[in-house]
Amino acid sequence: MKINVMNMAVFSVMLALGTSCNQKSDQDDKIKALEDKIAQMETGNTAVTPVNAQATQAADPATLGAFGFPEMEYDFGTVKEGQVVEHLFKFTNNGQAPLVISNITASCGCTSPDWTKTPVKPGEEGFVKVVFNSANKSGAQAPTVSIQANTNPNVTRLRLKGTVTPKIAGAAAPVGPVKR
Structure with a gap:
């Protein structure tokens, strides 16, 4: 019985560590994306093309x-x-x-x-x-x-x-x- 409880505890700790690693990876990705946006803003490259933008050309x-x-x-x-x-x-x-x-x-x-x-x-x-x-x-x-x-x-x-x-x-x- 003690072994099952110990196994269960070890499994829970490993599961918690594995989940926190995935969360940390997601957080790292979000932080990286925010840092990239800040870098773009600092360089003055703030132009963002909307997804519904249409291509235009000068009138003849x-x-x-x-x-x-x-x-x-x-x-x-x-x-x-x-x-x-x-x-x-x-x-x-x-x-x-x-x-x-x-x-x-x-x-x-x-x-x-x-x-x-x-x-x-x-x-x-x-x-x-x-x-x-x-x-x-x-x-x-x-x-x-x-x-x-x-x-x-x-x-x-x-x-x-x-x-x-x-x-x-x-x-x-x-x-x-x-x-x-």
Whole structure:
């Protein structure tokens, strides 16, 4: 009986030592991996390629249009609240391929764009019309439109800027409930 207990004790000690060796080996591997990462960070080589990254290549200039806007911003000055400001931004396609505007979005609901819907051939002109409705607006305003097209970069922004004065000068809007 004593021999069985002794054998069992020796077996348990050997099993514990064997397990701790495996754990130590795993720990050594993890420590080594962390040390490698630290070494990469210290050398400035921190670029890590994500697993879902796609290979990209530079766009061929022969497939791109290029905006040539004489102005990218229009200052409409000072207008009274409720006035509608309209400005036509003209552009020339300075690229090597027909320029196609796929979409234009406005920064707010007070601004609406219109644009040349057909491809603009190299050397030809197109337009982007921006309409700003100053109703319920006051103070400095700077609405923008973002143009998505086959250009580099593929998003171009145009901006209107100016000041809107309230309909009734000096009258502030009531704050809170009005007592009658």
